[in-house]
């Protein structure tokens with residue numbers, strides 16, 4: 089899972105003359121019906137190589153070959169977006185599997201190209217989950233529907249020793265005597281570490297779980313800045329696994345996101361009605377995409393629509409046209425025009441937000457967008 093700390097470390101990599109190849113590939117199975125991305129990645133590599141000189145090619149050839157082989161061999165684990173950052177010269181390779189659409193790109197540079205990944209961190213809300221009792225604490229992050237734990241190997245003797253993820257856990261030994269004093273020390277340390285973690289990772293929302301007593305106690309110790317981030321609490325055992333935690337927090341997340349969505353949709357519908365840089369309905373959205381005006385595309389999760397796609401320039405329409413009005417190219421019927429629209433919007437640098445079912449939104453078209461101009 090993406091995190092700011094890791095990206096920061098990657099961003100610092102800059103090793104004199106070494107080259108990095110950064111690949112961003114749309115591997116969404118809906119818009120790549122026949123594993124089209126296998127061909128896309130080959131073409132992108134070919135185009136990149138054509139622009140490079142002999143020396144550059146010699147030094148990065150291994151990276152391109154490895155990328156090509158990797159895409160061929162790992163289709164089954166792909167989500168919607170695949171990101172690979174590699175430098176054979178530096179013996180460096182890292183991959184990210186994203187469940188959000190991304191724009192196809194290959195960047196050759198002396199540093200890894202991470203801007204799109206930072207944008208994803210900023211644009212899709214992350215939630216921290218703190219699970220706490222009188223002796224221990226665990227921290228999870230939920231991002232784009234996925235959960236990951238920041239665990240730590242228990243250290244034998246050094247309380248509060250940090251690991252890579254930056255979260256902490258005190259050794260069992262420190263708590264041989266469960267006195268109130270130790271409990272309060274522990275909770276204070278949890279609060280301190282959590283505060284550091286939230287600011288470092290820039291996580292805006294927090295959910296707390298554990299025994300009722302521990303939750304109350306730890307909440308009382310939080311500074312105002314942390315308390316403002318809490319969107320809910322739940323009860324759970326300390327040994328609960330990630331899946332159980334995700335299940336317990338789901339209603340809290342859903343309620344919180346629903347509230348946010350309702351506000352966004354209200355805003356969208358009002359602005360569209362007043363013609364203030366917003367549109368609603370598939371046809372208006374497709375026109376706005378064609379004009380490159382989309383800032384943020386929003387649609388209901390299960391919204392589907394069929395239409396036509398120009399085989400030559402990619403123009404999308406729900407009108408019955410026999411030839412593309414822009415390039416006279418041949419059109420083809422498609423059943424997944426919403427996915428194609430989302431991909432196009434992302435390629436124009438727009439954000440895409442998928443909402444849950446919403447009556448008001450459904451009644452006004454199920455899809456809409458805030459526009460740049």
Ligand SMILES: [Zn+2]
Pocket residue numbers: 398399400401402403412413414415416417
């Ligand atoms: Zn066309």
